[in-house]
Amino acid sequence: MRFISKNRTITHFSANMEPITDVRLQETITVETHDCYGGQIDSETVLRPDINLETMNQATGPIYVNGVEKGDVLQIDIEEIELDPRGIMVTSKGLGVLGDHIEEPTTKILPVKEGRICFKEDFIFPVRPMIGVIGVAPASGSVHCASPGDHGGNLDTKDITIGSKLYFPVFQDGALFALGDLHASMGDGELDGTGVEIGGRTTLTVRAVKGGTLEAPVVETADSFMFLASAKTLDEAIRKGSKHVVGHLQQELSLEFQEAYRLLSMLCDVRISQIVNPLVTVRIVVPKELLPRLFKK
Amino acid sequence: MRFISKNRTITHFSANMEPITDVRLQETITVETHDCYGGQIDSETVLRPDINLETMNQATGPIYVNGVEKGDVLQIDIEEIELDPRGIMVTSKGLGVLGDHIEEPTTKILPVKEGRICFKEDFIFPVRPMIGVIGVAPASGSVHCASPGDHGGNLDTKDITIGSKLYFPVFQDGALFALGDLHASMGDGELDGTGVEIGGRTTLTVRAVKGGTLEAPVVETADSFMFLASAKTLDEAIRKGSKHVVGHLQQELSLEFQEAYRLLSMLCDVRISQIVNPLVTVRIVVPKELLPRLFKK
Numbered sequence: 001m002r003f004i005s006k007n008r009t010i011t012h013f014s015a016n017m018e019p020i021t022d023v024r025l026q027e028t029i030t031v032e033t034h035d036c037y038g039g040q041i042d043s044e045t046v047l048r049p050d051i052n053l054e055t056m057n058q059a060t061g062p063i064y065v066n067g068v069e070k071g072d073v074l075q076i077d078i079e080e081i082e083l084d085p086r087g088i089m090v091t092s093k094g095l096g097v098l099g100d101h102i103e104e105p106t107t108k109i110l111p112v113k114e115g116r117i118c119f120k121e122d123f124i125f126p127v128r129p130m131i132g133v134i135g136v137a138p139a140s141g142s143v144h145c146a147s148p149g150d151h152g153g154n155l156d157t158k159d160i161t162i163g164s165k166l167y168f169p170v171f172q173d174g175a176l177f178a179l180g181d182l183h184a185s186m187g188d189g190e191l192d193g194t195g196v197e198i199g200g201r202t203t204l205t206v207r208a209v210k211g212g213t214l215e216a217p218v219v220e221t222a223d224s225f226m227f228l229a230s231a232k233t234l235d236e237a238i239r240k241g242s243k244h245v246v247g248h249l250q251q252e253l254s255l256e257f258q259e260a261y262r263l264l265s266m267l268c269d270v271r272i273s274q275i276v277n278p279l280v281t282v283r284i285v286v287p288k289e290l291l292p293r294l295f296k297k
Numbered sequence: 298m299r300f301i302s303k304n305r306t307i308t309h310f311s312a313n314m315e316p317i318t319d320v321r322l323q324e325t326i327t328v329e330t331h332d333c334y335g336g337q338i339d340s341e342t343v344l345r346p347d348i349n350l351e352t353m354n355q356a357t358g359p360i361y362v363n364g365v366e367k368g369d370v371l372q373i374d375i376e377e378i379e380l381d382p383r384g385i386m387v388t389s390k391g392l393g394v395l396g397d398h399i400e401e402p403t404t405k406i407l408p409v410k411e412g413r414i415c416f417k418e419d420f421i422f423p424v425r426p427m428i429g430v431i432g433v434a435p436a437s438g439s440v441h442c443a444s445p446g447d448h449g450g451n452l453d454t455k456d457i458t459i460g461s462k463l464y465f466p467v468f469q470d471g472a473l474f475a476l477g478d479l480h481a482s483m484g485d486g487e488l489d490g491t492g493v494e495i496g497g498r499t500t501l502t503v504r505a506v507k508g509g510t511l512e513a514p515v516v517e518t519a520d521s522f523m524f525l526a527s528a529k530t531l532d533e534a535i536r537k538g539s540k541h542v543v544g545h546l547q548q549e550l551s552l553e554f555q556e557a558y559r560l561l562s563m564l565c566d567v568r569i570s571q572i573v574n575p576l577v578t579v580r581i582v583v584p585k586e587l588l589p590r591l592f593k594k
Binding site: 089091096097098101102106108117119120123125185186187188189190191192193194195196234235238239242243246257258259261262263264265266267268269270271272275285 | 386388393394395398399403405414416417420422482483484485486487488489490491492493531532535536539540543554555556558559560561562563564565566567568569572582
């Protein structure tokens with residue numbers, strides 16, 4: 001199995017970025033990634049205000065997928081996530097929903113071993129590995145890896161984890177995907193501004209869905225399709241995601257708008273992925289039985 | 298077991314409201330409730346603009362709990378929810394997150410039978426019963442039953458269901474609780490502005506926690522304590538709930554602010570209950586093992 005090292009990364013997802021390598025459809029690869037600070041925080045004496053934020057959330061790639069064209073849907077199956085032996089959680093003035101309560105920044109290094117995070121003595125928690133940044137080349141321009149969007153990017157969605165399938169709209173031939181910013185654990189919202197930030201290796205398989213239509217990334221779990229939507233405010237993101245879901249329900253089930261809207265309200269959950277990035281991200285969780293033919297065109 | 302009929306209801310939770318009856322601690326009672334429209338919508342020809350909104354979300358009660366005093370915590374264990382044989386879903390211009398797409402209001406009556414909701418032919422879904430409105434007398438003034446707050450009220454939280462335990466701050470002697478507005482099903486967010494609105498009978502047991510401190514309602518499920526927070530915007534509600542949770546984590550685990558803030562971000566989820574009432578409601582979901590002594594004073 002091919003191994004893509006973390007020595008070539010991007011700081012932006014750009015429409016015209018150059019691939020570092022290519023893969024074929026159905027190929028399984030392992031991609032090594034930095035923690036979101038790019039290794040700059042190597043002890044508890046290095047604080048967030050000390051580091052260069054321009055390279056934050058750098059992603060390994062981009063990787064060109066042979067056989068995927070603009071207008072297709074790129075499918076990425078997450079097979080495995082192996083974590084480095086230590087994670088990082090910083091606090092800093094203004095960071096997260098209660099950041100105004102913080103005066104002095106702090107850095108905490110958390111040992112991660114045998115599937116467990118040592119927060120402190122008697123505070124040991126199981127890892128819940130996830131990928132913070134994953135995306136494809138956008139339709140135009142350039143988006144910093146710290147921000148999410150319709151191309152993916154810093155989605156910080158905890159369901160982007162082992163066993164999930166991800167679907168991205170393909171805006172450029174070859175899709176040009178990249179990933180980074182693993183977390184050993186993070187709650188919905190990422191409320192203090194960080195997860196347990198960590199480097200590692202993700203094993204994934206790439207596939208293509210031809211003839212699909214997708215506005216923004218979707219995560220498939222055992223039970224659900226989760227439609228991700230990123231926007232400036234939670235209200236905007238919820239509205240955007242709701243529109244996408246109602247559109248898919250109407251199309252797939254041949255329903256009028258108001259009937260699809262009722263199903264949305266009765267059976268679908270809006271969940272918050274993160275509220276601490278330049279755009280916030282929500283997901284609308286749709287039970288799979290409502291969309292049995294999605295991505296099976 | 299005592300049965301409290303739906304013939305005496307309130308439209309407001311008020312500090313000085315008069316009880317319709319009283320119960321003793323540990324008593325189990327069944328409370329009958331109207332659907333949120335108070336039975337005004339009895340066919341698909343009755344539309345939302347036709348009805349009187351002043352009595353919307355009326356709640357059966359208030360019920361005085363003997364032995365509960367101001368400053369205690371009222372515990373309500375939800376044992377059973379029996380639903381009437383039909384639910385209602387309306388749409389109307391401006392209602393819900395995509396209400397601007399609606400011109401003509403519609404009403405849909407949904408048969409509910411043997412634990413299933415018939416949405417239409419080939420669209421049959423299991424019921425997920427929940428209580429929309431449940432609360433106690435507020436500290437002062439009067440709050441319409443259509444609005445949520447620290448006293449409870451229109452919380453529209455789907456985890457307020459069979460098997461859950463609810464905890465309310467007690468602002469007045471006897472707590473004076475009331476409930477109504479059942480839903481046969483509703484997704485997080487209540488995105489079109491309604492669940493499957495329905496009447497029914499809730500069986501519950503009342504208890505008291507002495508010496509507890511609580512700012513706003515908490516729902517206990519099998520795995521979690523969910524701290525509810527209602528406010529004008531999602532951002533405010535999330536901030537308010539986060540403060541409550543960090544305070545409880547600090548107190549119970551003897552942690553400094555920044556350590557409790559990290560646990561919040563690493564292990565707790567923010568979830569949206571509803572975004573369609575006069576105040577929105579979120580819940581911060583805390584794994585039970587983080588607060589093993591909560592309500593066990």
